[in-house]
Amino acid sequence: MSADPRAARRARLVEALDDDLGALVVTHPANVRYLTGYVGSNGIAIVGRDGASLLTDFRYKSSAAEQLDAACELVIRPRDMLAGVPDAAAVVAAGGGIAFEGAHISFQQGSRLSQLLRDAGHQAASRADLVEGLRVVKDADEVAAIRRSAEVTDAALQRVLAGGLVGRRERDVAWDLLTALHDLGAEGPSFEPIVAAAANGAKPHAMPGDDPIPAGTLVTIDMGAIVDGYCSDMTRTVATGPLDAKLTEIEAVCARAQQAALDATRAGVGCKELDAVARGVITEAGYGEEFGHGLGHGVGLEIHEAPRVSSEGTGELASGMVVTIEPGIYVEGVGGVRIEDLVVVTHDGCEVLSKTSKDPAILLAGS
């Protein structure tokens, strides 16, 4: 008899609660899905010492019934569900206080929920990162889903690159990536693809534009899929022909920094220290100011989740974490480069899930 992973996650969440708390009101959709399997909007999960329930409204009655496990009770409420939370929480909280996710409820609604809970005689408390703390280490099923998601991303990028880039508009290439993700079975993209050529590549989060992609420049393509609810994330920067000295240099520096960070990735390394490995290579080459973001982030049910691998990151990597390793160099008015792999952290290193070649000359032949 194998336990449902959701029931096991709820048990771990209850263990993480302060002693004086009896239940957590979960309002973040990714956390709700992780704990109950519910997929849809307007769902609130309540996980307590004496059980769990999922509140939703009329619109999701039949789909929610199909999604929950047997140990999670379904409660159908009017569309404004907050008023039903105190009663539903009291059922499972074993007399303890009721916490809610302060980072995932509005100030207005959080204030209202606190008042409703106090009016019903409960202690109310805001807590952060309780479920995120569980989600940071992935179980085998989660890694398998992320691996499938990364495979779809690889296949989609390779299909689009095979068609060439020169003369095409960034936004059309971005659409082709979306089409390829769909054709290959993704539920959707994990974010809108970035396709940024030439000077546009100097914007880390550029929006795909209407100009034709020129020859002899760098094109940064950042994309990912959602498969079985799990995200992937990969960036490649490809050359559309021979590059000038500056672009050649920043690409090579970024590639060295990325490889150095991959080589240093393993359980036990500090998030800040790992960021410093890549940042050191780039700074030494004189581009420290042009690497204005962190090295990476966790990926799972969300495209950006814990841990944060940056100069402000805290804690260490652990086996089973899935993170990106993505240094970049952005030279305003000139161009940019970013190289990103998705990796699973292991005891003595990491497994790189992104398989597409990192050679910028991948396109030189067909461009």
Added chain:
Amino acid sequence: MSADPRAARRARLVEALDDDLGALVVTHPANVRYLTGYVGSNGIAIVGRDGASLLTDFRYKSSAAEQLDAACELVIRPRDMLAGVPDAAAVVAAGGGIAFEGAHISFQQGSRLSQLLRDAGHQAASRADLVEGLRVVKDADEVAAIRRSAEVTDAALQRVLAGGLVGRRERDVAWDLLTALHDLGAEGPSFEPIVAAAANGAKPHAMPGDDPIPAGTLVTIDMGAIVDGYCSDMTRTVATGPLDAKLTEIEAVCARAQQAALDATRAGVGCKELDAVARGVITEAGYGEEFGHGLGHGVGLEIHEAPRVSSEGTGELASGMVVTIEPGIYVEGVGGVRIEDLVVVTHDGCEVLSKTSKDPAILLAGS
């Protein structure tokens, strides 16, 4: 010399502030865009009696500079921008208190911002719906953008319907709708299209599935575009062949209810009263329990915005509001129907922006 609409909107916002307040900290992306033109993540607008500023981080420096009007100052801050809000707000608040959008900041961040403001010697207050209250009546440019968005939606649906539905998977039809929206110039869909056939149509928010669409049933298609930042929204329920008596009946009842509501739409009618017009027709026909959502909602920079046209709606329609009129009937295990137009409210009626035929037999010939 015509004033920038954003400056005019900011002036109206300042007029709407309580006398003791000097500025509003705007964190909702649609509100930030409405007031400043800034499009991107991680932007905070501060609108005060003595001016306006937009805070964002390094990543959006160059794009933000292109988007703002001359009267709005750009402030680049570290990625966690909240700590910079008190100083930036003090510059424009003319000594008054500082309000923030309590519905659009997390409980955790709102509590932190309150503390930061008080530590800096400001009065801090949570306010709701100040910008939404301005956005509810659209100006001519906004209506023009919504009209273009509705035209793209019409054209996309007609293109896909021309290819027939029978034997195709709902999810493939949904993808074709997305492709058509893209080809026709939409920035994106305003939400993921709903394509729900047969019993799936009984779920108001069904996810497109993998079963082939059968002949002789109803297929509900709910979709919209984003054009120049503005959303559209339209639902048609089409027949894939001759229908049985039950489906014929619910379609006819829904169509009558929808037309009755359109006929009653004009400036001055109560939101609740308008909902009751459609609900009355459906209830009289014996399907009141099967119409489990409101009649409609406002549409603009967001797909769902004020006003709420439902049994719980408050206030009256006004000229220049853009709302949906979308009654539905959902018979579990059997099927469903929803018919939705996007309309501009006028002094003595409304202009229907959705032009696609509402005849359910539109597909009978080609199916």
